[in-house]
Structure formats: structure tokens, C-alpha cells
């Protein structure tokens with residue numbers, strides 16, 4: 114009969130945890146030592162350091178994290194830890210605030226901001242998407258967040274992003290989509306234009322129609338696109354349309370026109386990374 118190995122003592126297990134915690138903390142501090150070089154490199158880039166946020170890089174890091182993850186630690190936990198790390202590392206490169214539209218309630222927006230950017234980054238509330246857009250437009254390098262599923266009363270907020278210098282949508286959160294996400298309210302992130310640092314897997318357009326046709330919906334879906342939001346106003350019907358970045362504006366215009374919609378105006382209002390789902 115072989116003697117059973119005695120169970121490790123609590124003291125031994127705690128020593129093991131202390132060793133791992135110290136190693137993790139030292140690695141995080143080491144990650145921090147890269148910041149000065151990151152700042153210098155971004156200052157030299159075309160986009161500059163006004164906003165250090167690089168949404169394409171973040172989306173691919175979050176996707177890699179979800180694909181790599183295994184074991185008993187919930188994905189919610191590792192995702193939130195890395196969101197805080199990344200949001201804070203972006204903040205220490207160049208301070209920013211997150212402006213949130215709380216017209217649909219503060220709690221889901223606060224959860225989203227804290228989950229995706231942490232507690233070090235200031236959270237500033239506003240009564241509407243329009244107010245968030247203006248706050249970002251007059252800031253140095255702040256971010257704004259608002260819900261995709263705005264009520265009809267919020268109007269066609271996306272139209273105010275159309276001019277070249279205006280803020281643009283740069284990300285859609287959460288990066289890792291799944292049922293029961295702990296901060297899963299779908300939100301757009303806006304910032305001043307990121308020039309060549311924007312990710313263009315999905316491109317968003319403000320489209321103004323004199324007349325819409327149901328067939329245009331199906332034609333849009335065949336292109337891999339969708340209507341994200343719509344609002345009727347004095348100018349007719351205004352839609353926020355998302356299409357894959359590979360679709361040229363002329364192709365989008367032709368597709369909608371051929372399907373019977375009478376398009377008066379089409380303007381790009383931002384772009385974001387390809388959406389990523391896990392079960």
C-alpha cells in the first residue's frame with residue numbers, strides 16, 4: 114500500500130499565491146515601464162498622442178484573450194481585469210475622460226464605462242448623445258459613449274458626426290460580445306478623428322433618404338451591412354448604416370438606389386473593428 118501524499122498545508126498554498134501575486138504585480142510594473150517609449154512613438158506618428166486610444170489593437174488583444182482563455186476563472190473576470198489594465202495604460206499615456214449619455218439611465222452606462230475603462234479614468238454624465246458629442250468635440254482627446262438603441266426622441270445624432278473635423282465613432286463595445294455579458298449594453302465610442310489609427314473592418318455612414326424602400330434593407334444585408342438606427346426628421350429619413358470596410362461608398366450608393374431607395378446624402382461617420390462573439 115503506497116502512502117498517500119499529505120495535502121499541502123494552507124500556509125504552503127498561501128506562499129504559492131503570494132509568489133504568483135508578486136510575479137503578476139512585477140509584470141504589471143514592467144508593462145508600465147514601456148509607457149514613456151509608447152508616448153514618444155505616438156508623438157511621432159501622424160495621429161499623435163492627443164488620444165492614445167488605438168481601438169483596432171485593443172479589439173485584437175481582447176479577441177486573443179478570449180480565444181486563449183481556459184480554466185475556472187470566468188471570462189467576465191479576465192476581460193474586466195484586462196479592460197482596466199488597457200484603459201488605464203491608455204490614460205497614463207494621455208489623460209482623458211469618458212463622457213456618457215445617460216438619457217437611457219445612468220446604471221448601464223456607468224457599468225459600461227467602469228468595466229471598459231476602469232475607475233482611474235473620470236466618468237462624466239450628459240443628458241443626451243448630442244451633449245456627449247459636443248463635449249468630445251471641444252475636448253483635447255476625450256472619449257464619448259452612448260447606446261446604439263437610442264429612443265426615437267434622441268433624433269438623428271449621427272448626422273452631427275458627418276463633417277470632416279467632427280468626432281467619429283471609433284469602437285463598438287463590448288469587444289467580446291456574448292449573452293449575459295456583465296456590462297453588455299451595446300455602446301459606440303466616439304473621439305476626435307483618429308486619422309490613420311482608426312480600424313475600418315466595419316464602416317458607418319449617415320445616410321439621408323428622400324424615400325426609403327423595403328427592398329433596400331435586403332440589398333444592404335446582402336452586402337453584409339445593416340441599418341443600426343433610423344430617425345425621421347424635417348429632411349426626410351435619416352439612417353445610420355454599417356457596412357464591411359471592403360464596400361466602397363459608390364457601391365453602397367448604387368446598391369441602395371437600385372433597390373428603390375432615393376438617397377440624398379451619404380457621409381462617413383466612423384468605423385470600428387469586426388464584431389467578435391463567444392457563446
Ligand SMILES: C=C(O[C@@H]1C=C(C(=O)O)C=C[C@H]1O)C(=O)O
Nearest residue numbers: 165166167170171198199202203
Ligand atoms: C499601449 C498602447 O496604447 C493603448 C493601450 C493599450 C494597452 O495597454 O495594451 C493598447 C492599445 C492602446 O489603446 C498601444 O498603442 O499599444
